[in-house]
Amino acid sequence: MESVKLLGSETVRLDRSLGRVLAEDIHSNRDQPPYDVSAMDGFAIRSADVAKVPAVLEVVEDIKAGGMPSWTVQAGQCARIMTGAPVPQGADAVIRVEDTHAVSDLRVRIDCSVKAGNDIRPRGESMRDGEVVLRRGTEITPGVIGMLAMVKRANVLVYRQPRVAILSTGDELEGLNEPFDAGKIPDSNSHALMAQVQALGIEPVLLGIARDDPDELRRYLQQGLQFDVLLVSGGTSVGVHDYVRPTLEALGVQMMFWRVAMKPGHPVAFGIAADACVFGLPGNPVSSMVCFEQFVLPALRGMMGNPRPYRRTIEATLGREVGHRPGRTEFIRVTLDRQECGYVAVSTGAQGSGMPSSMASADGLLVVPSGSDGVAANSKVTVQLLDGTAYQEEAGGEW
Ligand SMILES: Nc1nc2c(c(=O)[nH]1)N[C@H]1C(S)=C(S)[C@@H](COP(=O)(O)OP(=O)(O)OC[C@H]3O[C@@H](n4cnc5c(N)ncnc54)[C@H](O)[C@@H]3O)O[C@H]1N2
Numbered sequence: 294m295e296s297v298k299l300l301g302s303e304t305v306r307l308d309r310s311l312g313r314v315l316a317e318d319i320h321s322n323r324d325q326p327p328y329d330v331s332a333m334d335g336f337a338i339r340s341a342d343v344a345k346v347p348a349v350l351e352v353v354e355d356i357k358a359g360g361m362p363s364w365t366v367q368a369g370q371c372a373r374i375m376t377g378a379p380v381p382q383g384a385d386a387v388i389r390v391e392d393t394h395a396v397s398d399l400r401v402r403i404d405c406s407v408k409a410g411n412d413i414r415p416r417g418e419s420m421r422d423g424e425v426v427l428r429r430g431t432e433i434t435p436g437v438i439g440m441l442a443m444v445k446r447a448n449v450l451v452y453r454q455p456r457v458a459i460l461s462t463g464d465e466l467e468g469l470n471e472p473f474d475a476g477k478i479p480d481s482n483s484h485a486l487m488a489q490v491q492a493l494g495i496e497p498v499l500l501g502i503a504r505d506d507p508d509e510l511r512r513y514l515q516q517g518l519q520f521d522v523l524l525v526s527g528g529t530s531v532g533v534h535d536y537v538r539p540t541l542e543a544l545g546v547q548m549m550f551w552r553v554a555m556k557p558g559h560p561v562a563f564g565i566a567a568d569a570c571v572f573g574l575p576g577n578p579v580s581s582m583v584c585f586e587q588f589v590l591p592a593l594r595g596m597m598g599n600p601r602p603y604r605r606t607i608e609a610t611l612g613r614e615v616g617h618r619p620g621r622t623e624f625i626r627v628t629l630d631r632q633e634c635g636y637v638a639v640s641t642g643a644q645g646s647g648m649p650s651s652m653a654s655a656d657g658l659l660v661v662p663s664g665s666d667g668v669a670a671n672s673k674v675t676v677q678l679l680d681g682t683a684y685q686e687e688a689g690g691e692w
Pocket residue numbers: 461462463465466478479480481482483526527528529530531532535557558559560574575576577578580646647
């Protein structure tokens with residue numbers, strides 16, 4: 294995280310800004326609401342008139358949202374008022390229509406007393422003219438979009454997104470659109486990684502498959518280093534054809550780390566060049582995706598200015614024991630079920646790093662500390678979420 298740079302900023306349209314991070318403070322350009330308004334459909338009254346109830350009041354006018362009152366409410370009078378309409382002069386409270394009873398078109402009986410200020414939203418309650426309503430560094434969520442629209446920002450200054458390239462390596466790989474060859478391994482990593490990047494709102498570029506040939510690999514890596522971030526999968530380990538790291542070094546990349554005490558993903562590598570950073574992700578499909586979650590995702594979010602780069606973790610109860618040999622932090626793919634006691638985490642089954650099904654059905658990654666020698670059922674565990682939704686508790690329906 295220390296090695297990745299915050300990118301510059303750019304102006305984008307509000308309707309293209311979801312998921313980005315504000316690169317400017319946002320100021321309100323008016324008082325909201327612009328005057329004291331009613332919070333309810335009902336009657337604008339003088340609270341002194343309803344100190345004793347029931348009280349019958351004369352209705353002097355109807356005030357709609359978008360209209361303006363034309364009368365001052367005098368003693369014994371009231372105005373019919375809609376939610377969001379300006380409170381008329383003289384009135385100091387609103388009473389909900391449910392707490393009243395129409396006596397005639399022009400007379401209403403009030404059945405309960407209210408204090409001054411009741412159901413009135415004072416001018417500037419939501420925001421005051423000139424005040425900072427959103428700070429630089431705020432992630433743009435749907436709620437933030439609503440506030441930006443409220444201050445009429447059709448365009449906003451946000452941090453730039455990294456340009457991301459994805460490269461797969463290996464003679465054994467067969468591209469998605471290449472002819473079927475039963476002896477080959479389909480290149481799934483390019484596509485799974487692409488989707489992980491897309492889930493952050495970034496559109497990456499697939500460079501394709503580089504064969505295990507130093508010259509070809511060098512050309513591809515050179516191309517990849519033109520991007521802000523290069524993700525290379527395969528060829529990071531210690532096999533004689535694992536050329537990725539030495540070739541990167543020959544191209545001037547400074548390797549910051551290689552091999553992490555984690556499972557899966559042990560051979561992961563990371564390096565920086567003048568204007569790019571490179572992740573060498575292990576070839577096994579689950580390893581590359583788990584390493585993306587641990588390293589690439591926080592880096593990409595950090596580069597986009599997000600002050601909350603990491604995935605959320607939750608505490609869960611382990612449904613079925615898991616074994617572990619001390620030495621590496623292990624990320625076990627689990628499903629999460631919401632039960633009365635909270636979330637229950639259960640392993641998705643065979644956990645080999647070449648078993649993509651373990652990842653496809655996972656809600657999260659159970660984090661087993663490196664020193665653990667196994668976790669018993671019913672233990673409290675930490676689960677890193679892969680997304681933010683859950684099955685419905687005791688679902689009556691299908692969802
Ligand atoms: N002597 C050692 N051998 C290995 C070690 C080790 O520490 N010492 N580590 C193992 C671990 S752990 C992993 S993970 C793998 C990772 O190795 P590489 O990053 O060099 O990956 P490859 O050898 O190229 O491929 C591994 C595996 O994954 C398949 N693969 C590769 N790319 C793709 C792709 N784009 N889509 C789908 N599948 C892919 C590849 O066919 C291999 O089966 O090294 C261990 N070995």
